[in-house]
Structures are given as structure tokens and as C-alpha cells.
Amino acid sequence: MLYAEITGWGKCLPPAVLSNADLTTFMDTTDEWITSRTGIEERRICHCNFSDMAIVSARRALAAANLDPAELDLILLGSLTMDSLCPNTASIIQDAIGAKNAASIDINSACTGFLYGLHIGTNLIRTGAHKKILVLGGEFISHYMNWAQRDVAVLFGDACGAVVIEATEERIGLLAAKIGCEADAKYAIQITNLGSAYSRLSEEFLYINWNFEGQEVFKRAVKCMARACEDVLHQLDLTTADIDLVVPHQANKRILDALARRVGIEEDKVFINVHKYGNTSAGTIPVALTEALEEGRVKPGDYILSATFGAGLSWGACIIKWGDRVTPLATTDAELPPCDKTALEILQPHIARYLAHEAKTG
Numbered sequence: 001m002l003y004a005e006i007t008g009w010g011k012c013l014p015p016a017v018l019s020n021a022d023l024t025t026f027m028d029t030t031d032e033w034i035t036s037r038t039g040i041e042e043r044r045i046c047h048c049n050f051s052d053m054a055i056v057s058a059r060r061a062l063a064a065a066n067l068d069p070a071e072l073d074l075i076l077l078g079s080l081t082m083d084s085l086c087p088n089t090a091s092i093i094q095d096a097i098g099a100k101n102a103a104s105i106d107i108n109s110a111c112t113g114f115l116y117g118l119h120i121g122t123n124l125i126r127t128g129a130h131k132k133i134l135v136l137g138g139e140f141i142s143h144y145m146n147w148a149q150r151d152v153a154v155l156f157g158d159a160c161g162a163v164v165i166e167a168t169e170e171r172i173g174l175l176a177a178k179i180g181c182e183a184d185a186k187y188a189i190q191i192t193n194l195g196s197a198y199s200r201l202s203e204e205f206l207y208i209n210w211n212f213e214g215q216e217v218f219k220r221a222v223k224c225m226a227r228a229c230e231d232v233l234h235q236l237d238l239t240t241a242d243i244d245l246v247v248p249h250q251a252n253k254r255i256l257d258a259l260a261r262r263v264g265i266e267e268d269k270v271f272i273n274v275h276k277y278g279n280t281s282a283g284t285i286p287v288a289l290t291e292a293l294e295e296g297r298v299k300p301g302d303y304i305l306s307a308t309f310g311a312g313l314s315w316g317a318c319i320i321k322w323g324d325r326v327t328p329l330a331t332t333d334a335e336l337p338p339c340d341k342t343a344l345e346i347l348q349p350h351i352a353r354y355l356a357h358e359a360k361t362g
């Protein structure tokens with residue numbers, strides 16, 4: 001029987017930090033409102049291309065696995081803020097890292113993109129179709145933010161993370177997953193003017209708008225993630241007492257607290273870094289998993305539960321049994337291009353454009 005071990009992991013956070021105090025300089029909000037509703041204190045803003053973050057996290061994951069990129073036979077990239085649709089962005093990453101023997105696929109299921117990719121990649125390995133796969137999740141969401149929408153703009157940040165999975169006969173890696181989609185609520189998170197359904201002849205075409213039913217998303221997120229967690233526990237005949245660590249999608253601290261209560265998991269088992277990075281969509285889980293490893297929170301043989309939700313409304317959960325190795329085999333000096341601007345300086349033209357549009361249209 002084949003399994004898919006996670007042999008490498010890496011993250012890339014752009015250096016520019018946008019604090020809640022920074023947001024108050026151009027938006028009617030307060031640090032108290034943001035932290036009490038979401039737990040978010042600051043987020044990162046990307047100063048380069050999305051693929052730059054993806055390439056750095058890929059190189060770090062490959063170094064951790066000590067794997068020659070030419071040995072990869074597939075790249076799966078979860079994101080909705082790709083550099084480009086054609087060529088797809090996974091092929092840009094493939095070329096940059098020298099994975100000349102890989103196929104490359106972009107997966108757009110929004111925040112669930114990484115977990116979906118890990119599920120797909122694991123099962124391609126388990127069927128024998130592929131042997132070594134790079135799975136990435138990340139987002140350059142500040143690029144698509146409407147900075148005049150305070151109910152949305154405070155929630156998100158930019159980041160990317162990656163893992164390498166490799167075939168093994170040992171019963172480790174992702175052992176159970178459940179994914180799904182509540183498509184009846186698909187417009188509860190909607191980014192307008194992105195896609196061919198929108199008329200390019202409209203005056204409004206160049207302005208992104210987020211339709212965001214925050215409370216509906218909140219309720220459905222807790223319900224769907226809790227059910228998916230119960231499903232994967234049932235698949236492996238485990239209980240929450242068997243789970244050593246929870247590495248969930250980091251959208252909102254209150255959602256994570258509600259999920260832990262509903263599933264019956266002690267809060268100290270839940271890895272949380274949403275206060276530092278906000279919601280980085282498909283980036284949250286690989287970044288959190290990498291940080292959990294860096295902080296010594298993952299022990300050999302641990303059972304790790306992960307759960308996620310996002311636009312669609314897509315949702316999912318999985319259980320990973322960790323292998324023996326919790327440290328990287330090697331490191332790399334891969335870094336983003338230098339950044340000489342503050343987060344506010346990077347965003348200034350976008351903020352000015354959206355505030356001017358808002359003033360004109362109300």
C-alpha cells in the first residue's frame with residue numbers, strides 16, 4: 001500500500017507589515033474593533049509578484065526535503081490571485097525552480113486551495129500515478145482588495161507556503177480527507193469584476209468589489225468545518241483525544257475558538273498565527289504548518305487535524321499522521337527581492353484610487 005509522506009515544508013512572508021494602526025490612517029476603523037472581532041493585529045503586504053513568494057516557499061520546501069526539483073513529477077498550486085491565467089502560474093513556478101519533469105496545475109478553490117491540493121496530490125501518489133509532488137497554497141490578496149471596504153480590507157494579508165509529498169510504504173502523511181462545497185451560498189463571498197462573466201464595457205469593470213456576508217460565512221464556516229472534522233475522525237476511528245495538534249485555516253480567531261468548542265478540542269492544541277498575518281486564504285495552512293514545525297509543536301508520529309473553508313463556499317478537513325522527521329534536511333538562501341517601502345507606501349496608489357472612486361460613486 002502506498003502513502004504520501006510530507007518530506008519538506010516552507011513558507012514565505014513578505015516583509016512589509018500593515019498594522020491595525022496603519023489601517024486607521026485611511027479607514028474608519030479601530031484596533032479594538034478589528035482585534036475583538038477577528039484577533040488580527042497585523043498582516044503582510046506583498047511588494048513583488050505572487051510567483052516570487054511561491055518560488056521562495058517552493059525552494060525552502062525542496063531544501064527541507066533535500067529534493068532535486070527535477071525529481072518532481074507534479075506541481076499543484078492553490079490560489080485565486082495568480083500572476084497570470086495564461087500561462088498558468090504553476091508553470092511559472094515550475095520553470096523558475098527547474099522542475100523540468102513536472103506537470104503543473106493551478107487550483108482555484110479560494111481559501112481551501114492548499115488542502116484540496118494536498119488531498120488531490122496524496123491520492124495521485126497513493127494510486128501510483130505520481131511519486132513526488134510539490135503542493136503550494138498562497139495569495140497576493142492585497143492586489144485585489146477594495147481598500148474602501150472596511151468590512152473586508154481589515155481581514156486579509158499576503159503569504160505563500162509549500163510542502164513536498166513523496167511516496168512511501170509507511171502509513172503516514174494525509175490518511176483521511178473530506179472536502180465539499182455549499183454552493184447554495186456561493187455569493188456569500190464574491191469578488192466582482194474578476195472573470196469573463198463581467199462586462200469589460202462597464203465603467204465599473206476596473207473596480208473590484210467584495211460582496212461579503214460576514215455573519216453567514218462565519219456560521220457556515222463553523223458548521224462545515226466541524227462536520228468535516230467529525231467525518232475524518234470517524235474515517236480513521238479516532239477521537240479528538242487522539243489528535244495532538246490542530247492546524248486550521250486562519251481566517252478569524254473567533255471562528256477557531258467556536259470550531260474548537262464545537263468539535264471538543266482543547267484550545268491549547270490549536271495552532272494560531274492569524275494575529276500576525278490575517279487571513280492569507282490558501283496560504284494559511286502551509287504557513288501555519290511550517291511555523292508549527294519551526295516552533296517544535298509537531299512531534300514524530302503526531303496526528304494533525306486540519307480544517308478549512310472559503311469562497312464557494314468550499315470546505316474540508318483532513319488528518320495527517322506525521323513521520324519521524326520534524327526538522328529540515330537542508331536550508332536555502334532563497335529570498336524575495338529587497339523591499340524599500342513600508343506597507344502603506346506600497347498600497348498608497350491603490351488606496352487613493354479606491355477612495356477616489358468611492359467618493360465619486362458613494
Ligand SMILES: CC(C)(COP(=O)(O)OP(=O)(O)OC[C@H]1O[C@@H](n2cnc3c(N)ncnc32)[C@H](O)[C@@H]1OP(=O)(O)O)[C@@H](O)C(=O)NCCC(=O)NCCS
Nearest residue numbers: 029030033037111150151154214215217218251252309310
Ligand atoms: C466580518 C466579521 C469580522 C464581522 O464581525 P461581526 O461580529 O459579524 O460584525 P458586527 O455585526 O458585530 O458588526 C458589524 C458592524 O461593524 C461595522 N464594521 C464593519 N467593518 C468594520 C471595521 N473594519 N471597523 C469598524 N466597524 C466596522 C459595520 O459597518 C457594522 O456596523 P452597523 O452595525 O452600524 O451596521 C465576521 O462576520 C467574520 O469574521 N465573518 C467571517 C468572515 C471570514 O472569515 N471570511 C473569510 C472567508 S475565507
